Amino acid sequence: DAKTTQPPSMDCAEGRAANLPCNHSTISGNEYVYWYRQIHSQGPQYIIHGLKNNETNEMASLIITEDRKSSTLILPHATLRDTAVYYCIVRAQFFGNEKLTFGTGTRLTIIP
């Protein structure tokens, strides 16, 4: 699976959009971009994933650049409960590749 690079920490004001970047310049054609987050002392929570088209669900939007070398997770209206470590993962999807590998992630702090 391709390696990802994320900033170690970010702050965002409550109510504003939080934009979390991720670089994955070595991504290959069959690799998806996944985002998870982990609030302290809890299990990771799946947020969203995509291949090359932008995706949106009830939690967030995922914007993937045309060359797929980077992506941005957008939390449209951040709340204090969005304070967590956010992990960007690139994962090839084929039978037997079940492992999720988290990097160091971005620690997002929502400021009241």
Add this chain to the structure above:
Amino acid sequence: SQTIHQWPATLVQPVGSPLSLECTVEGTSNPNLYWYRQAAGRGLQLLFYSVGIGQISSEVPQNLSASRPQDRQFILSSKKLLLSDSGFYLCAWSRGYNQPQHFGDGTRLSIL
């Protein structure tokens, strides 16, 4: 909707004692099931995964074993715990090998 339950939330065990951690999933059938360990500063490590009753794949050789006695039940066991078995144990489920994994709230295991 689907839910995943893990218990206990925390556990303190002496070295050499046995271990049994249980995970159950509700609201879906024939899920893929996973056991991960998250050690401080080391990220996620996939320990076992299962695509069906009695089918267990081990990712790393270790002091632990897993069993799936029922469709939505996954058990992590050890006959004799080591100090190095301390960590945060996470159970997860997915609909299949191309699907996102959803995690439980984990068990924090301390070995004394």
